Amino acid sequence: MNSTRRSAMRLALFLACVDVEPNLNGSTYKDHLAALNSQFLSIDIELRKEARRKGRKRIREAPGLEKAAGHLIPTLQPTPPERGRWARKYELSRRKIQHWPPETPPCAVCRMGCGLPKRSWPSREIAERIRLRQNDPLLVGYECPAQPGFWHLGHRKTSNIRDSAIS
Numbered sequence: 001m002n003s004t005r006r007s008a009m010r011l012a013l014f015l016a017c018v019d020v021e022p023n024l025n026g027s028t029y030k031d032h033l034a035a036l037n038s039q040f041l042s043i044d045i046e047l048r049k050e051a052r053r054k055g056r057k058r059i060r061e062a063p064g065l066e067k068a069a070g071h072l073i074p075t076l077q078p079t080p081p082e083r084g085r086w087a088r089k090y091e092l093s094r095r096k097i098q099h100w101p102p103e104t105p106p107c108a109v110c111r112m113g114c115g116l117p118k119r120s121w122p123s124r125e126i127a128e129r130i131r132l133r134q135n136d137p138l139l140v141g142y143e144c145p146a147q148p149g150f151w152h153l154g155h156r157k158t159s160n161i162r163d164s165a166i167s
Contacts, residue, residue, distance in 0.1 A: 002029065004029040004030055004033055005029045005073060006065060007033050008029050008032045008033040008036055008073050009065055009066070009069040009070065009072060009073045010055065010059075010065060010069065011033070011036040011037060011039075011040050012024075012032075012036055012069055012072035012073055013055045013058060013059070013065070013068055013069035013072060014040060014048075014051040014052055014054075014055040015036065015039060015040060015043075015051065016069075016072060017050075017051050017054035017055045017058065018043070018047050018050055018051040018054065020039070020043060020051075022036055022039070022072055023035050023036065023039045024036070024073070024074070027076070028076065029073070029076060032073060055068075090114055090116075093114070093116055094116060097116065097117065097119075100119060103122055104119050104120060104121055104122070105119075105120055106118070106119060106120070107119070107120045107144055107146060107147060107150070107152065108146065108147075109144075109145070109146035109147075110144060110145070110146060110152055112154075118144075118152045118153075118154070119152070119153070120144055120147060120150035120151070120152060121141075121150065121151045121152070121153070122149070122150060122151075123151065124141060124143075124151050126151075127141040127151035127152070127153060128141055130153060131153050134153070136155075138155050138156065139153055139154070139155060140153070140154065140155070140156055141153055142154065
């Protein structure tokens with residue numbers, strides 16, 4: 001049980017102890033808590049003191065807040081988290097791999113930085129043609145260490161670029 005649900009249950013119990021019907025608006029515990037908080041603050045100060053006193057007594061008598069006020073707040077299903085930009089791009093790249101032609105299969109061993117398999121080109125000439133089409137000066141073609149006769153495209157490590165620039 002999260003802290004927002006606990007706070008909402010506590011306020012609902014306090015309101016129910018002084019015969020005020022808890023107002024549950026919204027679809028999340030945060031919405032319920034906001035509605036209950038404004039409802040609790042709208043009642044008289046003396047009534048709030050009495051509500052807290054009676055509510056704490058009920059929590060002590062029942063073994064815990066869940067037993068005392070669990071019936072006042074509905075249990076909500078957790079919503080799935082939003083997928084970020086990186087996750088969407090990764091999923092799109094993963095789907096693109098399924099549509100690669102059989103002449104350029106994904107390599108079983110070599111991986112890109114994101115963990116997806118690299119595309120294998122059947123000859124150096126085809127890989128070079130694709131490299132030039134990419135318009136990326138740092139992209140290089142190299143032979144696959146796992147599949148002789150196939151070529152990959154990738155970026156050199158930064159230390160190699162400095163070494164080749166010095167030579």
